[in-house]
Amino acid sequence: MEFVPGVGLANTAPPAAPQHTQSFGSLSTAAASYTPSTAAASYTPSTAAASYTPGQAFQPPSTQEYGAAQQQHQQQYAAQQQQQVQPQSTLVSRNGQQFRVPNGLAGQYNPADQAQYDSVVGGIRGGEGSGFDGHDAEGWTWSNAATTHPHPLGIPPSLHSHYQTLTNLQSRTLPPSSHHYKSIPPKYHSAYPLSLGQESGSYGYPSSLFSVRSRDAEGWFVLRRFDVKCSPKIASACITAFRALRSPFCVALKSCFVSNRALFFLHDYLPGCATMYDLYFEKQTSLSERTLWSYIVQLLLGVKSVHGSGLAVRCLKVKRVLITRDSKLKIGGLGIVDVLEFEDRKRLEDLRREDLKDVGRVILSVGSRLEVDKSTSPEVVKKAIESFGQLYSPEMCSLVIGLVGGRGESVYDVVAGLGHRIGDEVEARTDVCEGLDRCLAKEYESGRSARLLMKMNMVLERPEMSVDKRWSETGDRYVLKLFRDYVFHQCDGNGEPVMDLGHVVSCMNKLDAGDMEEVCLSSRDGQAVLVVSYGDVGRCLEAAYEEMLGRSAPKGVERVNSY
Numbered sequence: 001m002e003f004v005p006g007v008g009l010a011n012t013a014p015p016a017a018p019q020h021t022q023s024f025g026s027l028s029t030a031a032a033s034y035t036p037s038t039a040a041a042s043y044t045p046s047t048a049a050a051s052y053t054p055g056q057a058f059q060p061p062s063t064q065e066y067g068a069a070q071q072q073h074q075q076q077y078a079a080q081q082q083q084q085v086q087p088q089s090t091l092v093s094r095n096g097q098q099f100r101v102p103n104g105l106a107g108q109y110n111p112a113d114q115a116q117y118d119s120v121v122g123g124i125r126g127g128e129g130s131g132f133d134g135h136d137a138e139g140w141t142w143s144n145a146a147t148t149h150p151h152p153l154g155i156p157p158s159l160h161s162h163y164q165t166l167t168n169l170q171s172r173t174l175p176p177s178s179h180h181y182k183s184i185p186p187k188y189h190s191a192y193p194l195s196l197g198q199e200s201g202s203y204g205y206p207s208s209l210f211s212v213r214s215r216d217a218e219g220w221f222v223l224r225r226f227d228v229k230c231s232p233k234i235a236s237a238c239i240t241a242f243r244a245l246r247s248p249f250c251v252a253l254k255s256c257f258v259s260n261r262a263l264f265f266l267h268d269y270l271p272g273c274a275t276m277y278d279l280y281f282e283k284q285t286s287l288s289e290r291t292l293w294s295y296i297v298q299l300l301l302g303v304k305s306v307h308g309s310g311l312a313v314r315c316l317k318v319k320r321v322l323i324t325r326d327s328k329l330k331i332g333g334l335g336i337v338d339v340l341e342f343e344d345r346k347r348l349e350d351l352r353r354e355d356l357k358d359v360g361r362v363i364l365s366v367g368s369r370l371e372v373d374k375s376t377s378p379e380v381v382k383k384a385i386e387s388f389g390q391l392y393s394p395e396m397c398s399l400v401i402g403l404v405g406g407r408g409e410s411v412y413d414v415v416a417g418l419g420h421r422i423g424d425e426v427e428a429r430t431d432v433c434e435g436l437d438r439c440l441a442k443e444y445e446s447g448r449s450a451r452l453l454m455k456m457n458m459v460l461e462r463p464e465m466s467v468d469k470r471w472s473e474t475g476d477r478y479v480l481k482l483f484r485d486y487v488f489h490q491c492d493g494n495g496e497p498v499m500d501l502g503h504v505v506s507c508m509n510k511l512d513a514g515d516m517e518e519v520c521l522s523s524r525d526g527q528a529v530l531v532v533s534y535g536d537v538g539r540c541l542e543a544a545y546e547e548m549l550g551r552s553a554p555k556g557v558e559r560v561n562s563y
Contacts, residue, residue: 249302316358360403
């Protein structure tokens with residue numbers, strides 16, 4: 001069952017009520033005692049458990065009315081206890097294995113979700129997924145109130161862990177007193193060294209590398225410093241040429257400038273990436289032909305983007321090609337060689353032919369595990385080709401030999417001959433995008449619930465509002481407090497807490513959709529009972545939040561969208 005924001009329930013049939021309802025007789029054990037005479041001081045007499053309208057006054061029910069309501073809910077609880085003997089989950093099969101999902105969800109569960117998730121995380125389709133037995137990794141119980149398949153609060157745990165790792169890598173910073181800050185311009189902060197000491201072999205000049213944030217732009221960047229003399233005009237010409245280049249296969253060059261007698265390059269930061277050299281020479285990772293075809297297509301498309309912008313790559317080496325976790329390639333270091341070797345003018349056609357040779361050398365290197373560049377001896381190149389031919393198909397070997405030998409074709413001619421391979425790559429990337437789109441939809445569900453929770457916690461039990469110390473305990477805010485207890489402070493007939501995360505998710509979805517389903521709310525001591533709809537609670541929340549915003553905005557300042 002899906003909820004559409006601003007529309008309500010996607011299904012025409014009303015949803016089932018949550019399995020766990022409050023037991024009024026044990027509410028006093030769930031929290032501290034609550035006195036309605038002070039909390040509901042602004043309420044005037046009305047019928048007990050009547051439909052509530054935001055702003056309408058309310059008085060606690062009489063003893064007779066309260067007893068009738070309590071008896072009704074005790075009967076509901078008894079019926080619930082009888083239902084609990086029924087199985088709470090259903091066995092479903094996938095990849096030859098069986099695991100459990102909540103009742104009613106077996107028909108909605110899509111076996112392709114895990115395969116798409118595996119392709120997102122590791123570039124592998126059809127991998128095994130973990131089972132689901134009605135409890136998640138944190139021990140929460142999921143009832144039928146949860147209307148999504150496993151991982152209903154967002155992306156799968158492994159993918160969440162992956163992005164959390166990337167965030168941790170981004171957030172690494174040096175203390176403000178670190179001597180490294182003397183090496184970077186003042187407008188950059190939150191620096192962290194990505195290379196220890198001086199790198200002398202990467203581009204032939206001493207350099208140092210930092211992840212930084214800029215005061216002029218959002219996001220994280222990689223700042224590379226070269227201790228060489230360079231004219232600011234040359235640096236300006238470089239950034240002018242490369243600034244317009246936008247390719248998913250290249251790391252974007254953001255800036256190039258001279259400062260403190262040093263040359264700086266600013267590129268996008270891609271945390272968690274590994275170079276081809278790290279992955280296939282140091283770690284000796286296995287490499288299938290299918291993956292290698294994907295690398296060939298991505299490298300050629302990246303070179304095609306650069307050539308189409310009237311430029312040349314000039315930096316294709318196994319130590320400068322980055323690989324993300326989902327097997328995407330990024331050509332790094334664009335623009336650096338153009339500035340460092342500015343005086344060494346070469347014809348653009350010659351540079352582009354050398355780019356194609358470099359593509360062949362990179363593929364030959366990772367396939368044979370012998371590093372090949374333009375300075376490699378013919379004997380080593382011959383040995384690498386022999387090793388490569390023993391591992392991969394004649395079609396791939398012929399293409400690589402042609403690239404390394406320089407057949408005189410342009411990158412457009414080479415790409416045109418790989419139409420079927422490009423089609424395979426498009427299919428694979430579309431599969432990945434669909435998996436990420438599913439994950440994004442789940443994160444949207446989590447995001448709107450988080451927004452509601454932040455609003456509620458800003459309003460509930462606020463110590464004072466201007467001079468009104470009882471503001472959060474009266475009026476519409478009192479309804480929100482009862483709703484908070486209904487959603488998060490459920491307990492069973494014995495007064496034990498009910499940790500039903502499915503009930504929480506279902507309630508927050510209905511609140512966000514403004515559903516007209518009614519729910520019975522009770523104070524903690526059972527002296528106050530309200531029957532309200534989720535739409536009424538939503539209007540109470542918005543009214544209270546808007547009132548707070550109106551008082552918090554400084555005079556003369558126009559408030560923008562508050563969500």
